[in-house]
Amino acid sequence: MNRILQNRNRFAPPVVIVIAALFVPLIITNSYIIHLLNTAMVYLIAVYGLNFISGMAGQTNLGQAGVFGIGAYASALFVTRLDMPAWLGILPAILAGLLIGVILGYPSLRVKGLFLTLTTIAFTEIARLVENNWQLIGGALGVKSVPNFFLFGIEIKTPNQFYYLMIVVVVLFSIITYRIIHSKWGRAFIAVRDNSDAVPSCGINLAQAKITAFTWSSVYGAIAGAIYSQCINYVNASSFTTDLSILFVVMMMFGGLSSMYGLIIGTVIITLLPELLRFLGDYYQLIYALIVMLFAIFLPGGIWSIVKNRQGKNKGGPNHSGVA
Amino acid sequence: METILELRGLTKRFGNLTAVNDLSLTMRKRSIHALIGPNGSGKTTTVGMINGTLPYSVGNVMFDGEDITGMKNHTIARKGVGRTFQNIKLFATMTVLENIMVGGHTLNPRSTNIVQYLFRVNNSLREETVLKEKAEAVLEFIGLKEYANREVGSLAYGLRKITEFGRALMGEPKLILLDEPAAGLNPSERVALIDTFIKAYERGTDFFLIEHNMDVVMNISTVITVLNFGTKIAEGTPKEIQTNPEVISAYLGRRYLKEVAR
Numbered sequence: 001m002n003r004i005l006q007n008r009n010r011f012a013p014p015v016v017i018v019i020a021a022l023f024v025p026l027i028i029t030n031s032y033i034i035h036l037l038n039t040a041m042v043y044l045i046a047v048y049g050l051n052f053i054s055g056m057a058g059q060t061n062l063g064q065a066g067v068f069g070i071g072a073y074a075s076a077l078f079v080t081r082l083d084m085p086a087w088l089g090i091l092p093a094i095l096a097g098l099l100i101g102v103i104l105g106y107p108s109l110r111v112k113g114l115f116l117t118l119t120t121i122a123f124t125e126i127a128r129l130v131e132n133n134w135q136l137i138g139g140a141l142g143v144k145s146v147p148n149f150f151l152f153g154i155e156i157k158t159p160n161q162f163y164y165l166m167i168v169v170v171v172l173f174s175i176i177t178y179r180i181i182h183s184k185w186g187r188a189f190i191a192v193r194d195n196s197d198a199v200p201s202c203g204i205n206l207a208q209a210k211i212t213a214f215t216w217s218s219v220y221g222a223i224a225g226a227i228y229s230q231c232i233n234y235v236n237a238s239s240f241t242t243d244l245s246i247l248f249v250v251m252m253m254f255g256g257l258s259s260m261y262g263l264i265i266g267t268v269i270i271t272l273l274p275e276l277l278r279f280l281g282d283y284y285q286l287i288y289a290l291i292v293m294l295f296a297i298f299l300p301g302g303i304w305s306i307v308k309n310r311q312g313k314n315k316g317g318p319n320h321s322g323v324a
Numbered sequence: 325m326e327t328i329l330e331l332r333g334l335t336k337r338f339g340n341l342t343a344v345n346d347l348s349l350t351m352r353k354r355s356i357h358a359l360i361g362p363n364g365s366g367k368t369t370t371v372g373m374i375n376g377t378l379p380y381s382v383g384n385v386m387f388d389g390e391d392i393t394g395m396k397n398h399t400i401a402r403k404g405v406g407r408t409f410q411n412i413k414l415f416a417t418m419t420v421l422e423n424i425m426v427g428g429h430t431l432n433p434r435s436t437n438i439v440q441y442l443f444r445v446n447n448s449l450r451e452e453t454v455l456k457e458k459a460e461a462v463l464e465f466i467g468l469k470e471y472a473n474r475e476v477g478s479l480a481y482g483l484r485k486i487t488e489f490g491r492a493l494m495g496e497p498k499l500i501l502l503d504e505p506a507a508g509l510n511p512s513e514r515v516a517l518i519d520t521f522i523k524a525y526e527r528g529t530d531f532f533l534i535e536h537n538m539d540v541v542m543n544i545s546t547v548i549t550v551l552n553f554g555t556k557i558a559e560g561t562p563k564e565i566q567t568n569p570e571v572i573s574a575y576l577g578r579r580y581l582k583e584v585a586r
């Protein structure tokens with residue numbers, strides 16, 4: 001009984017959020033905003049992934065845009081060149097994500113953290129340069145007319161249709177992510193961040209834990225890229241810059257590290273921010289940077305930390321006096 | 325007489341400082357073996373070499389009849405060597421219960437991978453429940469049950485030390501290396517900690533104990549090895565060590581004087 005109540009407590013908020021999200025297209029009729037929300041949901045998958053390696057395991061990764069781009073290219077090329085159904089494009093993206101995780105993660109995670117930061121920046125830039133200059137995969141033009149998803153014979157064409165598809169995808173990824181975070185692997189990732197010296201003494205292979213987190217991060221990032229290529233129907237290297245990698249990091253930190261609510265809030269707000277601040281015109285970049293900076297200084301735990309701290313205070317717990 | 329741990333000519337140099345010099349010792353199964361010595365005499369370094377944290381090129385370590393020289397830290401942990409740290413190394417953002425649960429990774433490290441875990445929902449939920457119940461039992465054992473859901477970073481120092489011991493116990497090690505477990509504890513906390521050690525010892529865990537507090541060392545050790553400048557200067561029962569002139573002049577004398585001054 002107790003357990004059921006506990007579970008209801010835990011599962012009620014997500015259910016409410018999903019139901020509320022279903023009504024959004026009925027209220028917001030501006031299809032550009034819906035398109036932005038779709039983009040936010042695609043980004044969210046990349047951010048969920050980034051959270052494994054950076055948020056939880058604490059290894060700064062500025063390569064997520066490179067992974068995202070490679071996933072987008074792998075999927076778009078596979079679908080357009082081989083004339084495959086759009087959803088099958090997810091498979092080469094997963095494969096690309098796995099390969100990146102192993103090939104890049106293995107050398108860079110066995111040594112100190114800064115090395116990973118540098119290799120991931122270099123990786124993003126190299127990927128972008130290759131994509132931009134390799135004529136065989138479209139060169140500067142990229143890949144055009146990436147077909148839409150078909151679902152039960154219906155083409156996912158309009159922003160609203162894509163929106164509902166993405167709700168399903170995001171729910172699926174949220175469940176998987178939740179289960180990983182609350183598994184022994186999730187705890188191992190956080191252990192790496194909190195105190196990596198103590199990790200091997202617990203029987204955990206430190207390098208392998210980091211590589212696992214990084215590989216899941218890459219697979220998520222590549223899948224997000226694949227979906228993105230179908231969201232906007234083309235792929236172009238100029239979208240996959242280190243700027244985008246930084247944006248993913250900001251989305252992850254803005255809402256609150258390793259809390260899924262925080263990741264959702266951060267990703268949606270940061271994606272919508274250009275639109276919300278559009279009235280500022282030329283001052284947009286400046287104000288945007290200022291907002292992010294102020295948050296980083298005054299709310300290092302992210303927006304979600306406000307809610308969490310309030311909950312924490314109400315919950316209480318035994319105090320220090322009752323020493324065992 | 326069976327041996328749980330044997331060091332053969334272990335030597336560790338940091339640059340031209342010899343932190344541990346040709347150290348050999350044999351630790352019996354079912355014993356609490358203490359390693360004492362002045363600050364900087366190489367005790368923590370020795371523990372680091374035993375559990376594979378510190379690489380060394382000279383000497384061998386045998387654990388439970390197996391040569392574990394040069395093995396990785398996590399492999400040695402999986403073989404049954406637990407450890408606590410001189411300067412507590414807990415996972416600060418996790419709860420006490422979660423910290424203990426991480427200690428359970430040694431139990432069946434290769435049982436599943438994440439993909440299997442995701443697909444076999446029932447199996448993985450059961451596995452998680454078993455792990456959690458086991459961790460709760462450990463908390464009960466070390467007397468920290470009421471702190472299960474407290475974030476470790478918010479705990480008092482003494483409780484963190486005990487939590488770290490619980491994390492080591494969770495892995496069901498045959499041997500736990502304790503690096504100054506009583507340091508910084510007040511007398512009543514110290515008594516509680518020793519009681520817990522004795523209980524765990526009686527359940528079958530052996531201890532390799534580094535400790536400056538002579539009350540603790542003399543009361544619970546079976547055998548004591550004394551280090552000075554990285555070299556073993558004496559070994560014997562607590563009684564023999566207390567009356568050994570070299571030990572008194574190198575370590576105990578100063579130490580006892582300090583204790584009296586306090």
Ligand SMILES: Nc1ncnc2c1ncn2[C@@H]1O[C@H](COP(=O)(O)OP(=O)(O)OP(=O)(O)O)[C@@H](O)[C@H]1O
Pocket residue numbers: 338341343361362363364365366367368369370410
């Ligand atoms: N990583 C290191 N690099 C260089 N020197 C080190 C390193 N670790 C330890 N030392 C030196 O090795 C010697 C032995 O250190 P160790 O920490 O093993 O001593 P200890 O017996 O544990 O002392 P304490 O009682 O203060 O904990 C000291 O002189 C110390 O300064």
Ligand SMILES: [Mg+2]
Pocket residue numbers: 367368369410503
């Ligand atoms: Mg020491």
